[in-house]
Amino acid sequence: MSTERITAAGRDETAAAELAAEQQYIDRVYRRLAVLRVSAAESEKAGFNIAKVGTFGALVERDAMVYHAARRRLALDAEYEGLVFGRLDMGPNARPPDDGPASAPVEPAVPGGEVRYIGRLGLRDERYEPLVVDWRAPAAAPFYRATPTDRMDVVRRRTIRSSGEKVVGVEDDLLDPEAAPAEMAVIGDGALLAALTRATGVGMRDIVATIQREQDDAIRSPASGVTVVRGGPGTGKTAVALHRAAYLLYNDRNRFESGGVLVVGPSDVFVGYVARVLPSLGEDAVTLRSLGQLLPGYTADRHDPPELAVAKGSVRMARVLARAARDNAPETPGRIRILFKGQLLQLDGRALSDARRDILNNGAKRNAVRPKAAGLVLDTLWRQTEELFSKAARPKREEFAQEIAERPEFREFMSKWWPRLRPVDVLGWFRDGNRLRRYCEGIYSNQQIGVLTRGFARFDPADPRVEDIALLDELNELLGEPPARNRPKRDPYQVADGVHELSTRFEREAAARRLATERPADYREYAHIVVDEAQDVSPMQWRMVARRGEYASWTVVGDPAQAAWPDPAEANRAMTEAVGKRRRDFELTTNYRNAAEIFEVAARVIRRAEPGISLPTAVRRAGVPPKHETVPELRPAVEAAVREVLAEVEGTVGVIATSVTRDEVAGWLTGLAEPRLQVVTGLDAKGMEYDGVVVVEPGALAAEGANGVRTLYVALSRATQRLTTVATNGNWLPAA
Secondary structure, rough: OOOOHHHHHHHHHHHHHHHHHHHHHHHHHHHHHHHHHHHHHHHHHHHHHHHHOOHHHHHHHHHHHHHHHHHHHHHHOOOOOOOOOEEEOOOOOOOOOOOOOOOOOOOOOOOOOOEEEEEEEEEEOOOOOOEEEEOOOOOHHHHOOOOOOOOOOOOEEEEEEEOOOEEEEEEEOOOOOOHOOOOOOOOOOOHHHHHHHHOOOOOOOOOOOOOOOOHHHHHHOOOOOOOEEEOOOOOOOOHHHHHHHHHHHHHHHHHHHOEEEEEOOOOOOHHHHHHHHHHHHHOOOEEEEEOOOOOOOOOOOOOOOHHHHHHHHHHHHHHHHHHHHOOOOOOOOEEEEEEOOOOEEOOOOHHHHHHHHHHHHHHHHOHHHHHHHHHHHHHHHHHHHHHOOOOOOOOOOHHHHHHHHHHHHHHHHHHHHHHOOOOOHHHHHEEEEEEEEOOHHHOHHHHHHHHHHHHHHHHHHOOOHHHHHHHHHHHHHHHHOOOOOOOOOOOEEEEEEEEEEEOOHHHHHHHHHHHHOOOOOOOEEEEEEEEHHHOOOHHHHHHHHHOEEEEEEEEEEHHHHHOOOOOHHHHHHHHHHHHOOEEEEEEEEEOOOOOOOHHHHHHHHHHHHHHOOOOOOOEEEEEEOOOEEEOHHHHHHHHHHHHHHHHHHOOOOOEOOOOHHHHHHHHHOOOOOOOOOOEEEEEOOOOEEEEEEEEEEEHHHHHOOOOOHHHHHHHHEEEEEEEEEEEEOOOHHHOO
16 A cells, blocks of 8 residues: 555544544533523423412513523524534643633643633533533634634634534644644644535525634624724625624623614625524524615615616705605695685685795604694684684684684695605605606706606606615605604503502513513614625615614625725715714735636726726635636527536526526526526625526626626626626626
8 A cells, every 4th residue: 555545544544533532522512402402491381380370470580581591492492503613722821711711621632721612602511611612702712813823822723514413524723833742633724715615505604613813803893883894705794794793792782682783785685695694603683684675664676777776876865855855745735715604714825835834944854743734724724814803703713723623624635735645655756757857956967867757757666676765764754753642651560550560670670671672663773783785885875774873883894896886985975974983994805705716707807997906815726717608699508507507516506697687587597496596686696605606698797887897896706616607799808
């Protein structure tokens, strides 16, 4: 047997032995997990039994006990898959972590050192020794932050890969060879590159085990103010944003869980893509919304053409909407005439317009001042009685108002002159080109007014576009809500009239916390807001997002090179106004997603348009160059290319087309019926990651709007393993 084969056999034996050792420890962890799950279920059952005592105090105690037991049980259930994913072999000089003992109850591999197992949540054994350290705890920080130049007392860092309860692989980084004992095994080529070669599956890959230091710096930055993370394709911006949300909840749960954390993404496709990540990190107290889902009652997933989207998204649209919100509704009556005791009382159009302006001065919200509007009309009519009646015959103001207000003709007038308006009603007025031109005069150019007029002529209240949601939210703010009836707040400890349950301060504080977490549908007091793909958020959308977090801290992630918004200065002003100026900036410089062969194509495309642009560095090679096909007919070539990529990769495949052709291309592929296949537009592809990508007609993507070349850059940088382009003209691809 050759030396090479002996060495390989030895490596296999060593790897098998290491897997067996880790499996033995993982088995111990899952046995403990099973015990804790039974214990949590028993506590939950015991809580329900408390209610049998029959007292109101027992009911409160039951609620608290059941709530906490059920929460613990759900956490233990959610973290079953891949519970333990890392191990740290620390040297003898390792400092005790700030959050208490972290050393696992096993023999250390480094004499005098300790072993720390890192996982999705913390677990202790029956003697209260740490079996697993929560990834967010300070004791776990070296797993992400240690490097060969700053070892943080880590000798060996190991990533453990599991399927269910079975360990299927380990990957080691030896950070301190001098401190490593001669018998210490080192397996694999490093955790990060190994993770990057695996299929992504149907959801976003959870990178909690492969976060690198520049990403971890952003994740663990202070909670206050604004954390801005910039980076090119594949640098892990989205993963950083989601892990940061989980980290903040772990470090200050009372603040961020009670106030809430909102994650805003660019599309419904994106939200579905990342929806599984936070639960896998041990968090389910986060609200995920796309820009088309932020206003309750409205949902949008389709975009306007680029030129129309830019016109709608400009901050100038706020002035247009303010004009509309103060204008008369269509078919508003031009006068009111009331016959009172044989005398005619009336107001003409000018008087009514003056009254409307007076009522809406100082920023009054139209729906909120409907009673005031009726009162002003009644007052004006009543003053006319001074000239028409003698002092003795003149009615008292209260009697006059009551009689007139109850008349059907007055009610009909008010319902038309001052109707309760919904945002979608006012936006529907924009279908009238003359109205829209009047609102836009002096704010938009004639060319832009033409774009808006043609676009709003097709506005469908039942099917708004993503860009319309921000406009509807602005109108919602301008119109306001009618005054709510004052209803007394119910005391949760009131048993009957005049009878209150005896309760402790703890019970009342717990009840207050429960009430505090019952958020309304249009909740606007989040403690932290994460905005992903921020480079594409329009000024009007920034205004919408800002209303949800007046007192929030922020995490903002994006890539200027991928920006579809044509005026970065306007967008930056809007972002600063929304989030504030107190910010920390982080830049991610390494592209972990794309093979170098794939990213080189994307880089050529964007550098032809913007030669001085800063791009990340791709760190791995797949050995498979991208395929570029130029064909006379798209459909058969696209079908063949998709079938080929599906056969070559195990994970997800994305087909990226223009917004105009997306539905047509999806129709071509209905026969494939592959759940791992997704057909998206260039905009919907933002933030996404696929194992294989087929880009349909790249030249058409580049021509889609003023910044279409950036959309093409996005499309070309979504693939981790295979990239194929299918075009009828090859001029889109710059020479190498």
